[in-house]
Amino acid sequence: MLYRPDRSVEAASAEITGTLPTSIAIRLGDIAHARSGDKGGGANIGVLAFNEEGFEFLLSTLSADRVAAYFEPMQPGEVRRYELPNLLALNFVLPTVLAGGGSRSLRIDAQGKCLGQILLEMPLEIDPQRFARCARR
Amino acid sequence: MPTITIGNAQGFWGDQPDAPARLLEQYPALDFLTLDYLAEVSMSILALQREREPHAGYARDFVDVVRSLAPAWRAGSRLRVVCNAGGLNPEACAQACGRALAEAGVRKRIGIVRGDDVLDLLRKNPGEASFRNLESGRPLREVADRLITANAYIGGRAVARALDQGADIVISGRVADPSLTVGICVHAFGWSWTDYARLANATVGGHIIECGAQATGGIATHWLEVPEPGNVGFPVLEVNENADLVVTKPRGTGGEVSLRTVKEQLLYEIGDPKNYLSPDCRVDFSTLRVAAVGPDRVSVTGAGGSAPPDTFKVSATYRDGYSASGSLTIFGRDALAKARRSGEIILERLRRAGLECERSEVEYLGANAAARGILSSPVLLETVLRISVADPRREVVERFTRELAALITGGPQGLTGYAAGRPGVHPVFAFWPCLVSRERVIVSTSVSGGG
Structure with missing residues (x-):
């Protein structure tokens, strides 16, 4: 799982010289699954870690600000994050991301069905050993 | 401990038309079937249909569903059906279903739930504060002359009452999706409408099954790994008198009921998980316990519950x-x-x-x-x-x-x-979301036919 075509040059060179890289590039979807849908003019994205270590990592890494910055081109509004440790999940609410909502939006994804998949493509940096633990389902 | 089973075989208007009859065939002991036909914009489509034809304004597909269930009923099935297919015209829907049953030689009692339509109230009071748009804060006056529909999301009480009165089929308008399940549970177990912990866990059950196959592998992140999605089984809830739930699906069907599918569906279209509002109660998802308890079996217990707000949410639409x-x-x-x-x-x-x-x-x-x-x-x-x-x-x-x-x-x-x-x-x-105080929404039920 560590050998990825999108790994950084540093990671690749560390591999050649035999030292372990301190962090590697992954996508959120390597350690979590998600579901999204519309809520009026906005949408929510539930993000579920595969395991507890992954949830701890998401708690510290996947802030509301970070999700807001990622979705900035879609003008998500003031992103709110809710924590559900019992489900190892975070719920993000993006109040204006649908540009008018299911009934008015002209966009191909008027109902926010793709937002979960988009968020799972978010690039993240993580310690490789920690990644191995977070990726376990 | 006595347990009832509640299935869902219609997650939206346009879902697989033969799913209800197939679910009953696959799971003959099913006690109750919920069918959800109404999304935010469906009401305006029904309004246009009713404009052209006064006997329209409901989900006609439901009449075909009733017809498709007739053979099982003739063979002795005790299944009862609860749906919101009535849309803007539950009476016309009930009449059409009555005719279909008579043609099929089946006698069933049909219950109707009325009172969710608040269009006149909104039209006459466009300056009222609670009718301001919940998201934008804009006054209703701006769109009042273009309003097409306005329906309050009402709760499960009327559903329970219609079942108590002996209805085999309950046809409602804008009953909130999870409240179809809550109404069934209160009818079956006689819970008090202030027993918020039980109402809350039942609401969670309704929330999980209300989108049909979305609970059983549909739109799962790992959908490519879900077995036989073309033959997906629709969800079935087993509920006991403590409102403990097991989510499952019929044996031999495709799809999957797992922690992954159920947890994803729990998070579908929710806002603050500690304050999920339904007309029956406020639900706290943060105390839920979800566990895999067998093949395609996931238990869901422990939802927190408290009194609902003293308003109903209104779903209005305008041109x-x-x-x-x-x-x-x-x-x-x-x-x-x-x-x-x-x-x-x-x-x-x-x-x-x-x-x-x-x-x-x-x-x-x-x-x-x-x-x-x-x-x-x-x-x-x-x-x-x-x-x-x-x-x-x-x-x-x-x-x-x-x-x-x-x-x-x-x-x-x-x-x-x-x-x-x-x-x-x-x-x-x-879409124009707003609020209406409960005492201004007069809900009534009536049951007829069968015998």
């Missing part, structure tokens, strides 16, 4: 002009640049004709259109140019649909995919 959306496929070298230029040409032509649309959107499918600006596009040899416009004036939108075709001869080489002809012009129904 908001017209829209059209057209697509053309462009194949070849520099496909994306060609698509961009084609889109610009169309909008520029409308501008030059003095018919600029109020809103327009140009997208390039295949170029990560759904994630535009977030995920960059790969180099493409093929893209679908999708142009959408909206305007209060129908003639402007119509002109757009005529401009599109000119690209066939004047546009880039490799442009194709126009065989479907001009795109249609559709009225836009916008």
